[in-house]
Amino acid sequence: MAQARPSMQDLIRQRTRAGFVGRAAERALFRANFDTPPHDERHRFRFHVHGNAGVGKTFLLRELEQIAREQGALTAYVDDSAGSVPEAMAEISRQFTAQGHRPKELNRLLAAHDERRHEAELAALAALDARAEDAGPSAGGRAVARAGVVAMGMVPVVGPFAGMLDSDQLAGGVDRFRESVLARFRDHEDVRLVLAPEQVLTPVLLRELTEAAASAPWIALFLDTYERTGPYLDHWLHETMVTDRHGAMPATTVVVTAGQRPLDMALWGGLTDFVTDVALSPFTEAEARGLLAGKGVTAEPVVEEVLRLTGGLPVLVSTLAESRPADPDDVDDPSATAVERFLKWERDPARRAAALACALPRWLDADVFRAVTDCPQEQLEPLYAWLRGMPFVGERGGGRLRYHDVVRAPMLRAQRSRSPREWAERQRRLARTFGGWREETEAGGAEPWADETWRSLRLAEVYHLLCAGERDALPQALRDFVHACDAGAGVAAQWARALVDAGHDADTAAVAEWGTELTAALDTEGTLTALGLLLRRAVLDAPAQARARVVRGDELRGRAAYPQALAEYDRAVALDPELAVAYRHRAGIRRELGDDDAAIADLDRAVALEPDNSWYVALRGEHHRLARHHAEAIRDLSEAIRLDAANEFAWASRGATHERHGDLDAALRDLGRALDLKPDYAWALARRARAWRALGDPRRQLADLDHALALSPDWPWARCQRGDALRAQGRDEEAVADFDRALSLDPAYASAYASRGASHAGLGRHAEALADLNRAVELRPGYVWALCRRAVLLALMGRLEQARADVERVRELDSEALERLSDTDRAVLVSVLTG
Structure with a gap:
């Protein structure tokens, strides 16, 4: 669209916009x-x-x-x-x-990302499921399982739950892993939004x-x-x-x-x-003079002094130019501090005092400005507007202001050296201010470390306590660092950085050293090493040590170092026998290591410590479901629902329990309730599809699987489930496409090979069918269904001895398996056995 040509005046205004020179x-x-x-x-x-x-x-x-x-x-x-x-x-x-x-769609997903981060505990609990069948481990299954667990271990809040999955299931084939991790982590989009939002x-x-x-x-x-x-x-x-x-x-x-x-x-x-x-150097003399002239600073002695003091650094030239100095009094005073160089021509004492006071906090907004400045109410707004316009103050996201480091650092040094007692008192006052605001955010009763606003206020409070030199400030900051590590590597890095800043700003070597070493540990080795450093060198009370052990255990579990993780959880419960989260996480590791009874015993202890915690109760119910303790699972999941009727994981898990036990009406009711609470709950959709299959309703079965895959298109287990549904309807070509997709996502998926082999056989492609069934049995040597399908196929191909060998193997593994075959397939095998 054509625009009017700018006038000369417009062009001049553009070129001198906001005083920009050079x-x-x-x-x-x-x-x-x-x-x-x-x-x-x-x-x-x-x-x-x-x-x-x-x-x-x-x-x-x-x-x-x-x-x-x-x-x-x-x-x-x-x-x-x-x-x-x-x-x-x-x-x-x-x-x-x-x-x-x-950007509507981007806004929607960003909102979902924020929600999932805050609800990561719910998401992790909803991720807990396992296949009923036992299976031998496979290298591919282990690799993918380990990758998934490591990824979850990197995520705040979600990480502690990753270890609750069964290691045998994770290693026993990717089919079991995908159902255990991806399917049961609410849905695949949720997992990716938390683990890999980019x-x-x-x-x-x-x-x-x-x-x-x-x-x-x-x-x-x-x-x-x-x-x-x-x-x-x-x-x-x-x-x-x-x-x-x-x-x-x-x-x-x-x-x-x-x-x-x-x-x-x-x-x-x-x-x-x-x-x-574009490499920027300090202003040339001509550029610096131009900026000063634009602000009306033209007196040669003043200009020369500015050039000398600033060395052409634009932020300093601009800062000094803003006060429009007219008299170079005391220009040759060698004792002039850097602060005086920034503000020496600002004659208004209120402005000078505000500029110095507002250098104390690491960030400013209108509330912090009111808290830190000591001036009459009527001067607050004009002063704040003046400060916002200063060149050394930049605006950050959310309306926060931040001083340029070049200006703030000497301002802090000047105030600290001029009056150490006043410095400490003002720092304590700011700590009380931020602490009061922090306490106000705790009214909701939610986990405070999951609240970004709470963390920001707590970090500011800790920083000012450190600057004030409070006796307990450093030990408390180090205890907080443990919780920061639990909240995620990014939060831990912020805490370590605050220690560095407080140490430098208050000239406290011990604080700066801790911050530097923790930052280096985080950058090179991660939270595991940083917490190890803390446990070796810091004086932490038993609860803080126990929490640090739990976070280290989570990190080790994420690396699939299960015995080492278990040792950390053991140390945690020894240090603090009342720490429920330690028992909860140890339960996950014990199930990983195949000790279901010990896992449930740990959850018994966690529930005893926090009987009103719906998630703990639901988690114990899920463990009972996985262990096929039907009555106990129903009891716990029902209690979890009583404690929190909005706990969709508990509804879905109870529905899955009913489905496995054959109570299909109850299964449909519970899974339907879970989907009412969360319509995009892919795992609940896939479990409900199994109920529709048992009821002989292939239309609804496929509808639920289609919906689940629309939500999680890269979910191999759901792909395989839909392939099986299509195969049951004689739609083998479409089924093969789903199995192909599942195997492209997960090349070690034994069930997908077996099912694709059955579809190839149905299409008369015996060579392809045999290759797929061979691969399925190779991945899972005790895979009874695949052995049965291969026996029938070998009989049809005339390879009778091999067929007999598979039949005998099936009889060893499951004596009733042959009776479950269709009449046609059973007749084929009977002819082999009697031929």
């Missing part, structure tokens, strides 16, 4: 890129701005964003307030929506970008503070821009990143024809 070459380079079509070899799809702290990267990025908008681009700006790829996508979605392009969300983001590109000439994404966000964004960005793993990115998309470090050449080195590297 970086003319960088701005021109970026603007010219929009005049170069994407198919032109001169066009660049990514710009990477880098330079030391304070060099003006964020200022330039904001200017480039404005340039992009002038070109009609749909834009989004993301900084390190987004702590993960999903959070970055959420920020992009929010800003797109504000510009009139609402795989689910990125294709949707790309589709939303493609849709937006239909109405916007350009899309421009700006990723700031890349020295912090790059570790989790850079590989994702490379995969999204360069590979087609997640789909196609519109060619009209331009990505701009900015951080302290140069581009990772190991990753991007072969793509220099598509990326522009």
Whole structure:
């Protein structure tokens, strides 16, 4: 759409917008890129701005964003307030929506991702199921099982439940693993949203970008503070821009990143024809003078002093220019502190005091500003507006403000050295403020460590207690670090970073050392090593040690190191016999190791400690179901439902218990209730399909399996179930397609080989059928159904001796198996035996 030509005045205003001076070459380079079509070899799809702290990267990025908008681009700006790829996508979605392009599907999945993270305990409980048949282990089954358990162990909250699955089932064939883990973890989309959200969300983001590109000439994404966000964004960005793993990115998309470090050449080195590297240096003297002149600072002695003090660092030049100094009094005073250099020309004492006070917290919003400043009420709003406009204050996600490190650090040092007692008292006051807000969030009674708001307030409280030098602050921070590890590696890293910051800001070597060592342990070895360091060197009380042992056990279980995990849980219950979660997790490991009685005994103890915990009771009921204790399973699952009628896992598990026991009406009622509570509960749909099969209702059976697969298309067990349903209806060609899909997802799926072999036999493809049945028996030597099918096939092929051998093997394993064959198949085998 044609736009009116800008006037000279418009152009001048654009060029001097927000006082932006300098970086003319960088701005021109970026603007010219929009005049170069994407198919032109001169066009660049990514710009990477880098330079030391304070060099003006964020200022330039904001200017480039404005340039992009002038070109009609749909834009989004993301900084390190987004702590993960999903959070970055959420920020992009929010800003797109504000510009009139609402990504509905992405918003839906982002909301689901947040919900699943908060409900991960429910999801993990819903994941617990196992096949009834026993099976021998297979290498493929073990590999996939281990991968699945390790993945779950990496996830906050979900990790503690991963070890509750039966190791024999996991190793005994991928068919049993998929039912135990994927099917019973609510549904496959939930698992992927929690374990690998990028795989689910990125294709949707790309589709939303493609849709937006239909109405916007350009899309421009700006990723700031890349020295912090790059570790989790850079590989994702490379995969999204360069590979087609997640789909196609519109060619009209331009990505701009900015951080302290140069581009990772190991990753991007072969793509220099598509990326522009923008290295920022301090302002030249001409650029710095231009910025000062734009603020009315022209007196030569003042300009020279600014140039000397700042060395051309844009953030410092801009900071000093904002106060518009007119008199270089005391300019040669060698004792002037860095803070005085930032604020020496600011004559308003209230502003000076506010700027210093607001450097104390790591982040600011209007509430923190009111708490930290000591000024009359009527001055609060004007002061806050002034502070927000200062160049050294940047806005982060959620409206939070943060000082530039170059400015904040000397401000903190100045206040601490000037009056250590006042410093400590102000830090204590801030700790009380954040602590009070934290307590207010606990009113709901939910697990506080699962609440991001609670964690943020607690972290701020701990930071200020450390800065105040409180006696118990460091031991408490280290105890909190255990819980942070339980909440996830990202949360643990935030806690370790707070220790580093508090140690540096308060000049407390012990605190900084702990933070540095814990950060290094997390970066190199993960939470297992970090907690080991804590247990060896920190003075922790018994409950904290026990909790640390539980988290280490979860990590070891995720690595399939079951005996070592069991040892950690044993130490936990020895340290704190009242820690119910330790018994719950040890129950999972004991079942992994094949000791059902001990597992149930541990759950008895957990339930005794927390009798009103619906999940513990439901979990014990599920263990009873897996152990074929029908009455006990019904008892516990019914009690779990009484405690929490919205516990869809308990309804579904009780329905599965009824289905296995042959009470199909009760099974349908319970599974239906589970689906009322959660309509997209794929595992409940698949279990209900089994009930429809037993009732001889193939139409409803297929409908439920179709729905389950629509929700979880990559679920091999459901694929195989639908293949069996199609085969039972004589639709062998369609059945083979489902078995093919199941085996492409899981090449060691014994049941899929056996079922596909039966369908091939039904289609007269005896060679293919025999190959599949041979593979099924190879994976599971005691697979009675596959042996029966192979015996019938061998008899039809005239290979009677081999058929007789399979019949004898079946009789050894299950004397009644032959009686369950169809009349036709039994007649074939009788002829073999009597021939």
